[in-house]
Amino acid sequence: MIRAGIIGATGYAGGELVRLLAGHKEVEVVWFGSRSYQEIPYTNVYQNLFQIVEGTCGEKEMEALADDVDVIFTATPQGFCAGQISETVLEKAKVIDLSADFRLKEAETYEKWYKIQQKSPELLQEAVYGLCEWNREHIRSARLIANPGCYPTCSLMAILPLVKNGLIVPETLIIDGKSGTSGAGRTEKIDNLYCEVNENMKAYGVTTHRHTPEIEEQLSLVAGEKVCVNFTPHLVPMNRGILVTAYASLKQGVTEEMVREAYDSCYNSEKFVRVLRTGICPQTKWVEGSNYVDVGFQIDQRTNRIVILGAMDNLVKGAAGQAIQNMNLMFGLDETEGLTAIPLFP
Numbered sequence: 001m002i003r004a005g006i007i008g009a010t011g012y013a014g015g016e017l018v019r020l021l022a023g024h025k026e027v028e029v030v031w032f033g034s035r036s037y038q039e040i041p042y043t044n045v046y047q048n049l050f051q052i053v054e055g056t057c058g059e060k061e062m063e064a065l066a067d068d069v070d071v072i073f074t075a076t077p078q079g080f081c082a083g084q085i086s087e088t089v090l091e092k093a094k095v096i097d098l099s100a101d102f103r104l105k106e107a108e109t110y111e112k113w114y115k116i117q118q119k120s121p122e123l124l125q126e127a128v129y130g131l132c133e134w135n136r137e138h139i140r141s142a143r144l145i146a147n148p149g150c151y152p153t154c155s156l157m158a159i160l161p162l163v164k165n166g167l168i169v170p171e172t173l174i175i176d177g178k179s180g181t182s183g184a185g186r187t188e189k190i191d192n193l194y195c196e197v198n199e200n201m202k203a204y205g206v207t208t209h210r211h212t213p214e215i216e217e218q219l220s221l222v223a224g225e226k227v228c229v230n231f232t233p234h235l236v237p238m239n240r241g242i243l244v245t246a247y248a249s250l251k252q253g254v255t256e257e258m259v260r261e262a263y264d265s266c267y268n269s270e271k272f273v274r275v276l277r278t279g280i281c282p283q284t285k286w287v288e289g290s291n292y293v294d295v296g297f298q299i300d301q302r303t304n305r306i307v308i309l310g311a312m313d314n315l316v317k318g319a320a321g322q323a324i325q326n327m328n329l330m331f332g333l334d335e336t337e338g339l340t341a342i343p344l345f346p
């Protein structure tokens with residue numbers, strides 16, 4: 001069995017890792033890292049896992065934890081992983097970081113958007129961006145994975161086939177994202193109180209959201225040129241789910257058949273990506289609790305713009321599910337192991 005340690009196991013992303021790994025045949029979670037619940041049984045924090053998961057929360061530095069496990073997941077706030085990781089850790093264990101510490105290749109860009117120091121810049125070039133369907137070969141041999149952000153995962157999965165095939169004018173891209181409140185984590189914040197979120201919808205981080213440079217960097221790598229986008233996230237009164245609606249001008253002469261061919265050639269053999277039939281728009285309910293990301297599109301002939309849609313569960317494909325998919329690739333396991341849950345409905 002592969003021994004896994006999770007730091008930040010009591011947060012929403014960490015909790016989802018524990019839940020999904022409880023159904024993984026090759027992995028045992030042996031460490032439930034938490035500062036706030038030390039020596040408390042893990043299932044006192046998440047009673048949904050009572051009699052399913054055994055273990056007690058504790059605190060350990062990454063270097064000490066690396067002696068006991070094969071893989072460390074850090075589901076912790078920005079800055080934690082980069083502040084503790086070291087060559088010694090990576091010699092002993094693989095690391096999958098769910099935060100943004102290693103997602104941007106330039107420390108300067110990270111520091112500008114996150115307003116914190118990147119404490120391990122020497123590992124930025126080695127870290128592999130863990131968007132599994134697009135980076136599979138590099139992931140297999142990686143020691144350190146930067147697990148992508150939730151909005152970037154949904155946006156990139158929906159848009160990349162068009163960029164790869166040169167079908168849209170990249171500088172016309174506008175991305176509108178909507179997320180359920182679990183995307184903001186379990187740590188208490190006034191903005192996430194029931195009365196603030198229920199019966200309400202709001203944009204936030206307008207022109208400043210930290211997922212903007214992550215989306216731009218990955219689009220630019222595939223486009224082979226610098227891509228700049230408008231990205232606006234919204235908070236919606238749901239527990240889980242992200243819906244992305246993106247708009248771009250089609251290049252001259254691009255037809256619906258060419259667009260469909262682009263999606264099919266990228267995703268036909270992908271287990272977790274469903275390209276919906278013409279006229280069907282993705283819905284968050286159709287992917288809830290699963291590692292699927294659904295994508296769809298409609299062409300507006302009047303404006304020659306394409307409307308691109310994507311839906312996924314922020315805690316699964318947008319966080320813990322994708323992290324496990326990365327782990328499966330890194331350990332040479334079946335990529336779908338532990339991730340075959342069928343979406344919930346209603």
Ligand SMILES: NC(=O)C1=CN([C@@H]2O[C@H](COP(=O)(O)OP(=O)(O)OC[C@H]3O[C@@H](n4cnc5c(N)ncnc54)[C@H](OP(=O)(O)O)[C@@H]3O)[C@@H](O)[C@H]2O)C=CC1
Nearest residue numbers: 008010011012013034035036075076099183185186187319
């Ligand atoms: N929620 C989501 O949909 C997604 C989240 N992510 C990323 O995953 C990470 C975790 O997010 P999420 O689960 O939502 O957040 P939560 O606020 O729900 O959980 C944070 C976890 O980190 C622990 N923690 C908090 N502060 C520290 C610290 N200074 N040192 C060590 N541990 C700490 C907390 O537990 P304790 O206080 O007990 O130590 C808790 O277990 C973040 O980087 C987030 O950006 C990525 C994609 C999607």
Ligand SMILES: CC(=O)N[C@@H](CCC(=O)OP(=O)(O)O)C(=O)O
Nearest residue numbers: 098099100149150179180183184
């Ligand atoms: C609804 C909500 O607040 N969502 C979070 C994104 C959570 C996430 O995915 O964080 P990272 O990808 O950066 O790790 C936000 O907008 O900050």
